Amino acid sequence: MKFAFHRARMALGMACLLYMPAAWAQYSGAPTQSSPMPQMPVMTMPRQHIPAYIRDHMLKEQERENQAKIQKEANRLLALAQKLHDLLLKTNHDVLPAAAIAETREIEKLARRLHSRLKNGH
Numbered sequence: 001m002k003f004a005f006h007r008a009r010m011a012l013g014m015a016c017l018l019y020m021p022a023a024w025a026q027y028s029g030a031p032t033q034s035s036p037m038p039q040m041p042v043m044t045m046p047r048q049h050i051p052a053y054i055r056d057h058m059l060k061e062q063e064r065e066n067q068a069k070i071q072k073e074a075n076r077l078l079a080l081a082q083k084l085h086d087l088l089l090k091t092n093h094d095v096l097p098a099a100a101i102a103e104t105r106e107i108e109k110l111a112r113r114l115h116s117r118l119k120n121g122h
C-alpha cells in the first residue's frame with residue numbers, strides 16, 4: 001500500500017514537472033509551442049522484480065550469444081594461425097616478412113581477447 005502511494009505521488013510529481021511549463025506559458029500570455037504533449041518516460045522493472053523464468057531465459061540467451069562470439073573468435077584465431085603458418089612456409093628462413101609480424105600482432109591481440117572472454121565468462 002505504501003509503495004503504491006509513493007509510486008502515485010512520483011507519477012503526479014513527474015506530470016507536474018512535464019506539463020507545468022506549458023500551462024504557465026498559457027497563463028502568462030507567452031506564445032506556446034505547437035509541439036504535441038511530451039511523452040511520459042517509460043518505467044522499467046528493477047532486475048529483482050523480473051520473474052525467475054524470464055530472468056533464466058534472458059541469461060540463457062545471453063550465454064548463447066557469448067558462446068557464439070567465443071566460437072567466432074576461436075575460428076578467426078585458427079584462420080590467422082593457419083595463414084601465418086602458410087606464410088612462414090613460403091618465405092626464406094633467413095628473412096622474416098613484415099606481413100608475418102603484423103599477423104603475429106593480430107593473433108596475439110585476438111588470443112588475449114579470447115582469453116579474457118573465457119576467463120571472465122563473457
